[in-house]
Amino acid sequence: xxTVCGCGGKYEKFGGARAHEARRIVRVEQxxxxxxxxxxxxxxxxxxxxxxxxxxxVSSPGSGKTTLLEKTIAHMKATRPVFVIEGDQQTxxxxxxxxxxxxxxxxxxTGKGCHLDAQMVNDAIRTLHPQENSLLxxxxxxxxxxxxSFDLGEACKVAILSVTEGEDKPMKYPDMFSAAKVMILNKxxxxxxxxxxxxxxxxxxxxxxxxxxxxxxxxxxxxxxxGWADWIEGMI
Amino acid sequence: xxxxxxxxxxxxxxEDASIxxxxxxxxxxxxxxxxxxxxxxxxxxxxxDAVMCGTMAQDAILEIVKKxxxxxxxxxxxxxxxxxxxxxxxxxxxxxxQVTGGEEMRVxxxxxx
Numbered sequence: 001x002x003t004v005c006g007c008g009g010k011y012e013k014f015g016g017a018r019a020h021e022a023r024r025i026v027r028v029e030q031x032x033x034x035x036x037x038x039x040x041x042x043x044x045x046x047x048x049x050x051x052x053x054x055x056x057x058v059s060s061p062g063s064g065k066t067t068l069l070e071k072t073i074a075h076m077k078a079t080r081p082v083f084v085i086e087g088d089q090q091t092x093x094x095x096x097x098x099x100x101x102x103x104x105x106x107x108x109x110t111g112k113g114c115h116l117d118a119q120m121v122n123d124a125i126r127t128l129h130p131q132e133n134s135l136l137x138x139x140x141x142x143x144x145x146x147x148x149s150f151d152l153g154e155a156c157k158v159a160i161l162s163v164t165e166g167e168d169k170p171m172k173y174p175d176m177f178s179a180a181k182v183m184i185l186n187k188x189x190x191x192x193x194x195x196x197x198x199x200x201x202x203x204x205x206x207x208x209x210x211x212x213x214x215x216x217x218x219x220x221x222x223x224x225x226x227g228w229a230d231w232i233e234g235m236i
Numbered sequence: 237x238x239x240x241x242x243x244x245x246x247x248x249x250x251e252d253a254s255i256x257x258x259x260x261x262x263x264x265x266x267x268x269x270x271x272x273x274x275x276x277x278x279x280x281x282x283x284x285d286a287v288m289c290g291t292m293a294q295d296a297i298l299e300i301v302k303k304x305x306x307x308x309x310x311x312x313x314x315x316x317x318x319x320x321x322x323x324x325x326x327x328x329x330x331x332x333x334q335v336t337g338g339e340e341m342r343v344x345x346x347x348x349x
Contacts, residue, residue, distance in 0.1 A: 024348050026257045032245050032267070032341040114238055146238035149274040149341075174321035175274040178335070207331040208321045210310075 036150055039118035043125065043153025047136065053236055054136040056154035058176060060169075061142030063162040064186045066094050068219040068228075069137055070101040075229055076135055077102055080236070083130035085138045087116040094139065104128060115146035118153055135232065144173040155235060156181035163187050163194055167201035174208040182213045182231065189218040239279040242341065243287040249343050250293055259348035262293040266345045270303040270338035272321060277302065305338030 031037065047054050057065050066086075073082045084105040086094040095107035106128045108120050121138060130136050138154060140147040148157075159180035161169050164187060170177040177183060183205050185198065198216070205212050215231060217224035250262055269277055277300045284298045305318045309325040310332040316325050318338070324331055 024259065026253055026259065026346045026348050028249060028253055028343045028345055030249050030253075030343050032242050032249070032343060035245060035248060113241070115241075117241070145274070149238060149242075171322050175272075178321050204322070207324075210332050210334070 033149065033151075036118045039122055040151035040153040043118055043122055046125070047153060047155075050130075050132045050134075052130055052132065052134050052136050053232070054138060054152075054154040055232075055235075056138045056140055056147070056152050056157045057160060058140045058144070058147045058157055058180065059142060059160035059162075060144045060165065063142070063160045063165065064219050065139050065142070065160055066097055068160060068184070068186060068217075069098060069139060071219050071222065071225065072137065072228070072232075073098070073101045073103045075225065076232070081131055081134040083128055083134055083136045085116075085121060085124045085128065085136070087120075087139055087141045089113070089141065104130075110141055114141060114143050115150050116140050116152060117150050121152045135236075144169070144176045148173075148175040148179045158182045158184060160184045160186050161201070163191055163196040163198075167197045168204060170201065170205040170208055177205050177212065178209045180209070180212065182215060184228065185214065185216045186219055188216050189221045189223060239275060240283045240287065242275060243280060243283040246343055247287055247291060247293065250346065251291075253346065254292060254348075257346075257348065259346075260292055261349050262296045262346050263349060264297045264299060264347035265293060265343070266299045266301060266347075268301045268303055268340050268342040268344045270305065270340040271319060272305040272335055272338035273341045275341055301344065303338055303340050305335065307333035307335045307337075309333050 059065050069084060076082050082103045084098045084103050086098060086105055086107045087110060088094055089110055092107045095105040098105035106124045108116060108124055138152060157180040159177055161183060163185060202214050215227045217228055269275060281298060288294050288296060307316055307318050309316050309328065311328050311330045312325055315336065316327065318333060321335065325333055
């Protein structure tokens, strides 16, 4: 038996203690996302102390997130101030649309990055200064993969799926639909023109996340919008 | 490609550990990655050289230990093994499964000098 660590003599023949010195193991046992999660927790505490409801909106590009935001601002702003953080790889197009809809907005350009992280959101909050008792909507980069992993300090993630995308998306991108508390099925005004199977889609989403809440709406026509507005009210 | 930023976080953790652990060179990095985590082990491997180049872990070997997915089947009231989030319970065939393990993304240990 090796007298240094009880390794059974595996390294003893190579020089015992000297070999052990050469093989120095440092136990780290740290979550790879620990730093991001610590920033997210700080964001969450800051938002909670001010009674700000923060929602992290995630979807693929073109699902109608920005239109949904515009309609949400129009609907909510009489009862609760709305602030928006916009994430895109490039351009200020979305933040400009949001400002025109009547809400203060900050644009984060991630450059080559594929998701927002908690530090970026922390910086954006400092610039945006959302007021107490407000609603903070964070539009993540259009991507059904990476944003699933990154906690931003939000109350919950809201996944938006448009019916033009196909009902199997929740199974193809299970991490995102598992991380979300709500799935919004958007563009339902187009259903008569498509083969989209709503029941199948909801069944797939519940397979990866049995507790997911589903809201069906059309951000364009306003159909079903009350379901979304009621859910937000319930969260407040 | 969020594996790139995850690997950057691994490097940050190593650099922090090098201060408290007083080491200057890393020979091996052992990561624990759950099969249900949002990361692809192959993509991590791909990013490894690019991120570690020019650092104390430049010549390190990357070892990835995979962890099996686990969930609590509400219907059966027991822990079951799953390979994917949408896998049915192997006992009752239902989907009322709450994931309890296999989402890990951890730096386990380092071999250093």
